[in-house]
Amino acid sequence: MSPAPIFPLAVTSEMLFIDLPYLERVRRIHELGFQVEMWDWTTKDLDAVAAIGATWSTMTGYIHGDLYDRGGGQELVRTARLAVEAAKRLACPRLVVHGAELDGSRNGLPFRPQAVTTGRMWLDAYRTLEQLADLGEANGVVFCLENLNLLVDHPGVPFGRAADAITLVETLDRPGVRLMLDLYHAQIGEGNLVELIHRAGALIGEVQVADVPGRREPGTGEINWAAIARALEDIGYGGVVGLESSASGDDVAACEAFRAAFSR
Secondary structure, eight states, X not given: OOOOBSSOEEEETTTSSTTSOHHHHHHHHHHTTOEEEESOGGGSOXXXXXXXXXXXXXXXXXXXXXXXXXXXXXXXXXXXXXXXXXXXXXXXXXXXXXXXXXXGGGTTEESSOXXXXXXXXXXXXXXXXXXXXXXXXXHTOEEEEEXXXXXXXXXXXXXXXXXXXXXXXXXXXOTTEEEEEEHHHHHHHTOOHXXXXXXXXXXXXXXXXXXXXXXXXXXXXXXXXHHHHXXXXXXTOOSOEXXXXXOSSOHHHHHHHHHHXXXX
C-alpha cells in the first residue's frame, strides 16, 4: 500500500514519462494518483487532454510578454487572457508567470536578459501584476509568480529570486496573484529553505520541488525533504506540492520517491 500523502501531489507532464506520447503521459500520471502540471498548452489538443479526466494543478499563464516593462506587460496580459480560456477547458486553477518570457528552445533563457533590475522595472511589474490580479479574480483562477534560479538555469530573469517574488506578491496583496514557490530554484539561488517557507507563508499558491544538484526526484540530492514537509505543515500549508523534475532512473520509481517524501 502506498503511503498517505500529507499534501495533494502533482507531477509535471513535460519532465517525466517523456518517452510516451503526450496523452499517454498524462494518462499515466493520472493513473498513478497525481494531479498534472503542464507547461506549453498551445501545442496540445486540449479537448483530447480534457477527455482523460485528470485533475490539473497548473499550466503556463501566458504565451509572450515580460513583467518588467510596459510593452512586455501589455503583451503578457493579452496572452494571459488566452491562457485563462485554456485553463477553463481543463478546470485548471493556477496559471504560472515569470519575470521574463523564456525561450524553451534555449533551455529556459529569457528572450531579453537583463543584467540589472531597475526601480522602473519594479513599478512596471507591480502594475502588470495588478492587471493579472483583476483578470484572475474575474475568472476564478490564480496567477502564480514563480521564482527562478539565476546561477544555473535562468540567468538574466528579473525578479528571479524568491525574495523578490515574495516582495511583489506581498506588496500587491491580491488573491488573484500568489507565489509559485519553487524549492529547487530557491536552493540553488538562496538556500535556507525552511526559513524561506516560513517567510512566504500564506503567499504561497503552490510549491514545486526537485532535488539539487541534477533536478531529479527527492532523495537524489542535498535537500532535507522531511524538514521541508514539516515546515510546510508548520505554516498550515494545505495546497499542492508539484514534482518538476526528471527521473534519476525509472519514472515510476521517481514518482513513488516523491510521494514518500511528502507522506506520513
